[in-house]
Amino acid sequence: MSPARPAAAGASANRPSRLRRLLTGRPQLPGALRGLPAGRGAVLLAATALTLTACGSGPEAAGAAGEPQPGGTLVFAVSSDQGCADPQQVGSNDSIYSLRQVVDSLTDQDPETGEIVPWLATEWSSNDDATAWTFTLREGATFSDGTPVDAAAVKANFDRVPDIGARGTLPKGYLAGYAGTDVTSPTEFTVRFEQPNVQFLQGTSTHSLGLLSPASAAGTDEERCAGVIGSGPFTLESYVKDDITVLAKRTGYDWGSSLFTRPGEAYLDRAEFRVVPESGVRSGSLQSGEIDAIASVGQQDEAPLTAAGVELVARPNPGIPFGITFNHETPLGADPAVREAVSRGIDRDELVTTVYPSQTVKATSSLSSTTPGYADQSALVDYDPAAATAALDAAGWVPGPDGIRAKDGRPLTLPLTFAQNIATAKPSLELIQQQLRRIGIDLQLREVQISETPVVQQDGDFVALWGNLTRADPDILRSQYWTGGNNYYRFPPSPLDDALAGQAAATDEAQRAELAGTAQRLLAEGNHNVPVVELTTVLGVGPTAHDVAFDASSRIQLHDTWKSG
Amino acid sequence: MTVPYLLRRLGLAVVVLWAAWTVSFVVLYLLPGDPVATMAAGGGDGEQLSPAELDELRARYGLDQPLIVQYVTKLLAAVQGDLGTSFATGQGVRSAIAEALPPTLQMAGAGLLVAIVGGTALAVAATWTRRPWLRQVLAGLPSLAVSLPVFWVGLMLVQLFSFRLGWLPSVGDRGFAALVLPAITLGLPTGALIAQVLAKSLSQTLEASFVTTARAKGVGPAAVHLRHALGNAVIPALTVLGYVVGNVLAGSVVVETVFTRPGLGRLTVASVGVQDIPVVQGVVLFAALAFVVVNLIVDLAYPLLDPRVAVTGVVR
Numbered sequence: 001m002s003p004a005r006p007a008a009a010g011a012s013a014n015r016p017s018r019l020r021r022l023l024t025g026r027p028q029l030p031g032a033l034r035g036l037p038a039g040r041g042a043v044l045l046a047a048t049a050l051t052l053t054a055c056g057s058g059p060e061a062a063g064a065a066g067e068p069q070p071g072g073t074l075v076f077a078v079s080s081d082q083g084c085a086d087p088q089q090v091g092s093n094d095s096i097y098s099l100r101q102v103v104d105s106l107t108d109q110d111p112e113t114g115e116i117v118p119w120l121a122t123e124w125s126s127n128d129d130a131t132a133w134t135f136t137l138r139e140g141a142t143f144s145d146g147t148p149v150d151a152a153a154v155k156a157n158f159d160r161v162p163d164i165g166a167r168g169t170l171p172k173g174y175l176a177g178y179a180g181t182d183v184t185s186p187t188e189f190t191v192r193f194e195q196p197n198v199q200f201l202q203g204t205s206t207h208s209l210g211l212l213s214p215a216s217a218a219g220t221d222e223e224r225c226a227g228v229i230g231s232g233p234f235t236l237e238s239y240v241k242d243d244i245t246v247l248a249k250r251t252g253y254d255w256g257s258s259l260f261t262r263p264g265e266a267y268l269d270r271a272e273f274r275v276v277p278e279s280g281v282r283s284g285s286l287q288s289g290e291i292d293a294i295a296s297v298g299q300q301d302e303a304p305l306t307a308a309g310v311e312l313v314a315r316p317n318p319g320i321p322f323g324i325t326f327n328h329e330t331p332l333g334a335d336p337a338v339r340e341a342v343s344r345g346i347d348r349d350e351l352v353t354t355v356y357p358s359q360t361v362k363a364t365s366s367l368s369s370t371t372p373g374y375a376d377q378s379a380l381v382d383y384d385p386a387a388a389t390a391a392l393d394a395a396g397w398v399p400g401p402d403g404i405r406a407k408d409g410r411p412l413t414l415p416l417t418f419a420q421n422i423a424t425a426k427p428s429l430e431l432i433q434q435q436l437r438r439i440g441i442d443l444q445l446r447e448v449q450i451s452e453t454p455v456v457q458q459d460g461d462f463v464a465l466w467g468n469l470t471r472a473d474p475d476i477l478r479s480q481y482w483t484g485g486n487n488y489y490r491f492p493p494s495p496l497d498d499a500l501a502g503q504a505a506a507t508d509e510a511q512r513a514e515l516a517g518t519a520q521r522l523l524a525e526g527n528h529n530v531p532v533v534e535l536t537t538v539l540g541v542g543p544t545a546h547d548v549a550f551d552a553s554s555r556i557q558l559h560d561t562w563k564s565g
Numbered sequence: 566m567t568v569p570y571l572l573r574r575l576g577l578a579v580v581v582l583w584a585a586w587t588v589s590f591v592v593l594y595l596l597p598g599d600p601v602a603t604m605a606a607g608g609g610d611g612e613q614l615s616p617a618e619l620d621e622l623r624a625r626y627g628l629d630q631p632l633i634v635q636y637v638t639k640l641l642a643a644v645q646g647d648l649g650t651s652f653a654t655g656q657g658v659r660s661a662i663a664e665a666l667p668p669t670l671q672m673a674g675a676g677l678l679v680a681i682v683g684g685t686a687l688a689v690a691a692t693w694t695r696r697p698w699l700r701q702v703l704a705g706l707p708s709l710a711v712s713l714p715v716f717w718v719g720l721m722l723v724q725l726f727s728f729r730l731g732w733l734p735s736v737g738d739r740g741f742a743a744l745v746l747p748a749i750t751l752g753l754p755t756g757a758l759i760a761q762v763l764a765k766s767l768s769q770t771l772e773a774s775f776v777t778t779a780r781a782k783g784v785g786p787a788a789v790h791l792r793h794a795l796g797n798a799v800i801p802a803l804t805v806l807g808y809v810v811g812n813v814l815a816g817s818v819v820v821e822t823v824f825t826r827p828g829l830g831r832l833t834v835a836s837v838g839v840q841d842i843p844v845v846q847g848v849v850l851f852a853a854l855a856f857v858v859v860n861l862i863v864d865l866a867y868p869l870l871d872p873r874v875a876v877t878g879v880v881r
Contacts, residue, residue, distance in 0.1 A: 077736065083654045083835070166601070166622055222655040241654070241664075242835060243827040276736050276825045277834075280720055284728040285735050 072563035073270040074545060075291040077282045081275045084225035085239040087207045088157075089167035093537075094295060096207050096555050098245040098273040103210025103230035106135055106154070108257035109202060109472055109552035111315075114372025116201055119257040120149060120211070120231075130196040130507045137187040141255035143213035144235045149255075151189035155181040156214040158191060165221045173479070174203025196505035198512065199475035202372070206472075206553060231255070233266040233559045245273040247558075260559045261547075267562035283540065286310055292545040292563065297538040298423060299357045309543040314359035316534035317554045318371035318472040320480065321363035322428070323531040324416065329490035330463045332414055337395030338441075339527035342414070342464075343381060344388035345439045346432055348532060355427045357538045363531035366477060366523045370534075370554065373474035373503070373516035377524035381531055388439045397440070405440035413442040418466035419453050428533070429466060457488040465489075468535050472552045474516035478504050481523065489528070496522045574864070578857040585853035586643060586846065590636060593842045601628060601652075626652065648850070649843035653836070658847040661832060669828035672747050672820065673813045679752025680809065684759030684802075685795075691760070692767045693790060704764060710757035715816055719750040719823035736825040747824045751816045755809050759802055766798040773797075800871055807860040814852050 078094035087099040106121040121135040141149035158181050161171045177194040184190065193200070203209050213229040227239050233256060234247035253265045274291065276282045282294045283301040287308040297305065297312060306312060324342060326333035333339070348362035361369065364378040397405040397412055405412040414436075420426055426447070433443045448456055456462050469476055478500040479485060483493050499519040506512035523529050539556075541548050544565050549557045601622045623629045627638065642649065648658035684707075691703035726746060727735035734743050770776065771794050779793050817830035829848065836844035 081835075225654060240827065242831050274736055274825065277822050277831075278720075278825070281723055281735055281823060281825060284723065288728045288731060288735075290727070290735060 066564065068267055068547065068560075068562040069564065070265075070267045070562070071269050072267075073272060074268050074293065074558065074561060074563060075272045075274065077274050077276040077285065077291045077294045079275070079277055079279065079282065079296045081242045081245075083241050084167060085227045085236060085245065086212075086221075086224040087210045087228070087230070088161070088171050088212070089164060089221065089225060090207075091167075091170050093555060094275075097295065098247060098271070099236075100207045100210070100232075100551075100555055101234040101247055101271065101558050102228065102232045102236045103207065103212065104141070104149070104232050104255065104257075105206065105210050106137075106204040107201065108259050109205040109372075110259060111370070111550055111552040111554075114472065114552060116205055117258045119205070120255065121204070124201070126198075126201075126507055128507065130198045130200075130505055131193045132190050133193075133197075133200060134188065134190045137189075138255055139187060141231055143211075143216075143229055143231045144250055145213050145215060145229045147213050147215070148186070149211060149231050150186040151181075151183040152186070153211060153214050153217075154189055155183055157209075157211050157217045160217045161209075167221065167225075170206070170208040171203075174200055174206065174209055198504055198506060199473050202473040202475075207555070234268075234271060237270070242275055244275065247271040247273075256559055257557075260557075261549075262560070266559045268558060271558055271561075286540050286542055289542065289544075292542045293548060294540045295537070297357065297540045299355070301540070302358060302538070305540050311541045311543075312357075312359070312538050313541060313548070313550075314357065314536050314538040315550055315554045316361060316368050316370045316536045317468075317470045318368055318552065319470040319476050320366060320468055320529075321368040321531045321534040322466070322468040323363060323366070323529055323533075324464050324466055325480075325489050325529045326464050327460055327462050327490055328492060328528070329460060332412075332463050333490075335395065336526065337391045337397065338412070338414065339530070340391040341388040341397075341439060341441060342436065343527045343530040344384045344391070345436045345441065346530070346532060347383045347435050349383065350435070351428055351431055352533055354431060355424050356533060357536060359538060360536040361534050363534050365520045366481075366529045366531050367474060367516070367520055368534040370552075371472060371474060371476075372552075373513045375513075375517035375520045377520055380521075380524040385439055392440065399440050403437070403440060404442045411442060412440060413444055414464060415444045415446050415462070416464045416466060417446045417448055417453075417456055417462040419448050421467075422535075425466065432532070457486075460488070460490055470535070470553065472554075474512075474519070475504055477516070477519050477523070481519075481528065491528065494522070494526075496526075496528075574861055578861065581857050582850065582853050586640070586850055587636075589846050589849040590639070593840075593845060594632060594635070596840065601626065643846075643850070648847045651836070651841050651844045653839050653841045653844070658843045661844055662829070662847050662851055665827065665829045665832040668826055669814075669817050669821070669830065672744065672751065672826060672828065673810075673817060675744050675748035676751030676755065676813055676816070676820075677809070679748050680756035680759055680813075682756075683752060684756035685763060687756070687760040688763035688767055689790065689795065691764045692771060707757035707761040707764070710753050711761070713753070715750060715754060715819045716823055718753055719746070719820055722746045722750060723823065743824075743826075747820050747826060750823070751813055751820050754816070755812050758805060758809065758812070762805055763798060763802045766801045767794060770794045770798040797871070800867065803863055803866065803870070806863050807856055810859045811852070811856050814855065 076097065078097060080092065080094045082090045082092050082095040084090055084095065085099060087096070087103050090096060090099060104120050106119060107116045107124070108119040109116055118138075120137055120141055122138050124133060124135045126133045135154075137149065137151060137154070143149060143153070147153065158175060158178065161168060161175050162178060164172065177197055179192040179194050182190045182192065191200070211231060212224070213231070216224065216229040227236050229235070233250055233253050235250050237246040237248040239245050247270060249266050249269050251265060254263060256263060276285065276291075276294075279296065279298060279301065282291075283297065283305055285291045286294045287304065287310065302312060326339055328334050352360050352362050364376050364381055365374060366377075367374045369376075392405055392412075395407070397407045400406045400411065416429065418425055418429055426445075429443075429445050433445060436443045446462075453467070457465070469480065481489065481491060481496065482500040483491050483497050484501065496519060499515045499522060503512045503515035503519065506515055537554075539548065544563050546562050546564060547560045549560050551557050601619055620629065627635060630638070639649065646659070650657050651661055654661070687703060687706060691700055694700050694703065723735050723746065726733045733745055771790070776789060776794055779789050784793065814829070817828055818833055819830070820826070821828045821830035822834065829851075832844065833848050835841075836848070
């Protein structure tokens with residue numbers, strides 16, 4: 001994920017221009033380097049079996065490759081490295097792709113239904129108010145250092161999570177309000193929370209709560225970043241920061257997720273994840289067969305890759321799609337007519353076809369379509385310039401001589417703050433700027449560095465903010481839009497709070513989905529958040545690699561992956 | 566070579582290092598953005614730390630102190646060789662640089678070799694030939710090479726030799742074959758610079774009277790060109806060596822990215838991206854040190870190459 005790229009007229013120009021910018025600074029080290037962090041929000045990737053067949057335009061469709069065969073090394077190129085080899089301490093997809101393979105989770109999540117299914121835990125239940133979760137573990141699983149995967153090991157992992165430093169925000173969020181784990185037998189334990197925590201269950205299916213051996217879990221943050229021991233289908237053979245992560249098959253592995261296509265060991269002997277920051281080199285090496293699969297395929301690489309027999313697989317990331325959220329403490333952000341006009345004035349179809357990879361879809365709700373609990377709001381969230389102008393007219397925003405609307409002598413100039421966390425950000429916003437100009441809104445783009453965005457949010461120093469967040473659980477809405485939380489968007493208290501807080505405590509699936517649906521409807525009705533496009537990152541898989549499986553969070557699982565030839 | 570001269574040069578070196586450190590400190594700490602918030606964001610999504618937790622982290626890294634206090638504390642530590650620890654990884658800055666250095670040195674060494682051998686050969690060829698058109702072409706090559714952007718040259722080389730012809734690896738392999746393209750990419754602009762300076766100085770030297778004398782004594786053209794003239798003409802080229810080393814270090818940023826090699830350049834890019842101030846400052850300090858040391862060595866080497874140059878305590 002390799003964000004913070006400079007402006008580019010189109011996505012096609014982004015890589016060279018980044019390098020150009022590296023160069024045109026003074027040729028001394030620091031000045032030349034406004035670069036690309038392993039970025040926050042540089043959320044990328046992937047595909048389910050479902051979308052895989054849907055987009056199977058590549059030459060080798062399912063059956064053509066023959067029977068899966070064991071052996072071989074998969075070489076996978078990612079664009080960045082977070083500098084840490086501990087799955088509990090990484091958040092960028094480029095790091096998750098490799099580290100996900102090293103650990104098992106208590107549960108797994110079905111990418112098609114969003115359902116939580118058994119992995120290390122065979123069954124689980126919560127008490128009525130979701131403050132205590134009891135799990136039963138399967139027997140026989142071991143970490144690669146030989147210690148058993150038992151209740152005590154789970155407790156060692158969870159007890160350590162609150163002490164993880166700044167890099168541990170993901171697992172800490174899943175364990176919010178953690179009060180302790182009670183071990184009742186080697187295979188049974190109860191996790192207690194101070195307040196209801198329904199989203200914890202989905203959290204147990206993520207890499208962030210993937211289990212480390214007790215010896216590994218006890219290490220310092222830094223020791224763990226150098227490498228960890230898990231119970232996953234692969235072991236971490238070596239990790240060199242910013243260079244390569246090598247995984248080796250765990251022999252004797254026999255406790256896979258119920259979603260894996262077969263029990264037992266993985267097919268691949270080894271998997272190498274190389275950090276290749278330059279996108280032209282990534283796609284070139286894939287075309288020449290030097291590597292087997294790449295992450296972060298841009299629109300400009302699609303045609304040459306497809307021509308070389310590379311299969312492009314994609315899946316919208318779950319969570320909050322890319323969109324605009326208003327600061328409700330600013331006059332413009334608090335004006336419902338302005339918010340409605342922005343939402344109705346954006347032609348999402350034009351945007352998707354112009355700027356994004358071909359498998360991208362427009363957003364239709366404040367959750368993306370692959371998120372459990374997603375409720376389609378396309379009746380409210382769609383392009384309708386007539387409704388946009390009507391709303392502005394009714395609120396007294398009248399067109400001025402230059403076409404920009406004004407009210408009481410104040411022009412409708414709307415500053416939008418964004419960080420170039422993926423290459424498509426700036427081209428998208430420039431197009432949106434033109435679209436909103438047509439209905440009389442003067443959108444001013446204000447670019448900040450990715451590192452600045454948390455500060456901008458905290459200080460409320462914005463009128464509207466562009467961004468997205470990945471998580472395969474509707475609770476992501478609460479973390480952003482609930483007035484009882486950080487409330488970075490300064491929402492006033494409203495019935496939305498009840499829906500958001502309600503879903504966080506609803507132990508009944510159906511009731512929870514209904515509350516999440518209500519929250520999405522309220523967000524769409526008030527246009528508090530203007531969803532624009534679902535982040536879809538595309539993975540390129542070469543002709544000899546098969547069955548790269550995608551999990552519910554749009555990240556990969558290599559247990560079923562195999563190589564031919 | 567006198568002791569006062571050496572002391573004076575060393576004093577100047579210390580001033581240069583201090584200035585580099587101070588300027589980088591000021592620039593980095595005045596940048597908008599908050600390294601702690603960046604660190605807390607962790608490159609991921611989801612829950613963020615509360616302001617109280619952020620303050621706690623700031624306190625841990627001493628970032629809550631007034632800027633001047635931070636400056637003095639960190640400068641004193643740096644003087645004692647303690648460059649601090651990385652915000653992003655918690656690794657010591659010195660060990661992070663020590664880890665990144667060998668691959669960069671290897672590549673920079675190969676690049677310098679390409680530059681020196683290629684640049685010298687080109688300069689000699691351009692002054693050797695009697696054909697005016699060939700002389701024009703050869704003398705024009707360095708300007709062309711200097712104007713080519715490094716990243717473009719790198720990408721073109723990878724496209725041709727790795728993807729089309731498949732002769733050399735583009736990613737992965739760390740052997741000799743993987744060193745060829747980066748060395749050429751890195752050596753091209755530097756070699757062109759050397760060729761430019763050397764060709765000019767060579768053609769001037771060839772007109773000097775001692776060359777005429779040598780010719781009159783019956784020394785062969787090759788011996789005149791290579792032994793008599795080149796030895797004298799190399800001094801101005803040596804002067805740019807400090808600049809060349811700086812160039813190679815800066816070039817490693819781009820070349821390491823294009824050729825997917827670990828090293829100092831990649832460390833710098835990554836650290837700047839996440840505002841990992843201690844590491845960036847460490848790299849700046851290292852680059853300044855390399856620059857100062859190379860220049861000192863070059864100055865001390867003059868009298869060895871040319872007895873007419875006497876190093877004295879007088880600095881004009």
